[in-house]
Amino acid sequence: MAVEQRSSAGRRISEGYVSADVERFHGETHRSERDDFARDRARVLHSAAWRRLAAKTQVLSPASPADFARNRLTHSLEVAQVGRELATNLRLNPDVVDTACLSHDLGHPPFGHNGERALNDWASGIGGFEGNAQTLRILIRLEPKVMDDAGNAYGLNLTRASLDATCKYPWTVDAPVPDPGGRLKFGVYPDDEPVFRWMREGAPGRVRCIEAEVMDLSDDIAYSVHDFEDAVVNGYLNPARLSDPAEHEALVSAIQSWVGYDFTRDELDDALYRLTRLPVWLRSFDHSRAALARLKNLTSELIGRFARAATAATREAYPVEVMTRYHAHVVVPRVVEAEVAVLKGIIGATVVSIEGRKSIYKEQRRVLKRLATALWQDGAHALDPVFAADFRDATNDTERKRIIVDxxxxxxDQTALAWHRRYVGDIDPADVGIWSPGFGIGERRH
Structure with a gap:
């Protein structure tokens, strides 16, 4: 019979977790016995950083005419829904996974991954910019919630288990790993390493906990399926092309050029075949209510297909009672990984890499770089009050430039343009892919 564990504060600890998992970097006392992991989730859900995701680009700009399209906040909610179901099926704490899923995109700057590239270039002399490291920085330092009597900020001060679950790349900038696009990925900036080291106490080096793996898989599933749905609804993708034999070879080539060569052409070919032969696969789309219903049923089927396969494979690989933290790892069948990659490749080939959008992406990067330079030149008085205080307290230019990046x-997306107008000069929102009033709802500027 399992013995119920309690934290040092006397609160019950979720099954499969231990007292170290519910510790916080800065000790806290609370009047209620509310579950520590539920408290973590609520802190993220009520944070300003999370609310701002509603106006940040997922694939299509949240200010585009495509008002059906996901933004980073709705995407995060959908990731959390997938993650919570996986966590329940694997007997992980759902709130820990939910917190990680809700948090996973907090560090994204304006204009999504394109904005990441811009800030990484601008910050090259101070260690660059990485969205996941920025997420950790927000959670442990920037988001106003917990402070000590000396005025030191601890961000949301999440428990060790929840914070570790948000960490997709559990290593420092000294040993980064390149992604398929060549960007260096790491999980923490040098000045945030003390909390990172505390978070990773007892963890195997460079290994993610299972909750972080569930978060990452849920992100892949939600991104691949829901962005596919958006692309169909908003006219970027004709589903008839995906089942057209005459288009097949060119389509597989485009998918492979986007996802890289971790999968062979035969694997991608087979995955595309399996998907397009599903009974619920969409053969055409005419924007009718019936077509929208069929598309929604397809997305539900795909999410269930991927989640069920991963759950079954993980249970088979780890026939144990406890899978939490470092007791097990998520197993995703190779064929499912290939199917997810095919959906990502379709989005990349038909939406992200549209030839006409290259000038938009270039201008987005220029906007952020010019804005960062202007703020650096103007100093503290140009910044929001919290960042202005950080800027004045900084002891060297490296710290001050990091605050400009923060x-x-x-x-x-919209406030970046407003600040650009204020500190650099005016710019047409359409030049960075954002719809503005006076532009027809049914029109797109690419």
Whole structure:
């Protein structure tokens, strides 16, 4: 019979977790016995950083005419829904996974991954910019919630288990790993390493906990399926092309050029075949209510297909009672990984890499770089009050430049343009892919 565990504060600890998992970097006392992991989730859900995701680009700009399209907040909610179901099926704490899923995109700057590239270039002399490291920085330092009597900020001060679950890349900038696009991925900036080291106490080096793996898989599932749905609804993708034999070879080539060569052409070919032969696969789309219903049923089927396969494979690989933290790892069948990659490749080939959008992506990067330079030149008085205080307290230019990056990364797509107008000069929103009043709802500027 399992013995119920309690934290040092006397609160019950979720099954499969231990007292170290519910510790916080800065000790806290609370009047209620509310579950520590539920408290973590609520802190993220009520944070300003999370609310700002509503105005940050997922694939299509949240200010585009495509008002059906996901933004980073709705995407995060959908990731959390997938993650919570996987966590329940694997007997992980759902709130820990939910917190990680809700948090996973907090560090994204304006204009999504394109904005990441811009800030990484601008910050090259101070260690660059990485969205996941920025997420950790928000959670442990920037988001106003917990402070000590000396005025030191601890961000949301999440428990060790929840914070570790948000960490997709559990290593420092000294040993990064390149992604398929060549960007260096790491999980923490040098000045945030003390909390990172505390978070990773007892963890195997460079290994993610299972809750972080569930978060990452849920992100892949939600991104691949829901962005596919958006692309169909908003006219970027004709589903008839995906089942057309005459288009097949060119389509597989485009998918492979986007996802890289971790999968062979035969694997991608087979995955595309399996998907397009599903009974619920969409053969055409005419924007009718019936077509929208069929598309929604397809997305539900795909999410269930991927989640069920991963759950079954993980249970088979780890026939144990407890899978939490470092007791097990998520197993995703190779064929499912290939199917997810095919959906990502379709989005990449038909939406993200549209030839006409290259000038938009270039201008987005220029906007953020010019804005960062202007703020650097103007100093503290140009920043929001919290960042202005950080800027004045900084002891060297490296710290001050990092604060400029924090400020720019915190902006939404629209506020980045507003700040650009204020500190650099006017710019047509259409030049960066954002719809503005006076532009027809049914029109797109690419």
């Amino acid at each position: 400020q720019v990364a915190s902006l939404t």
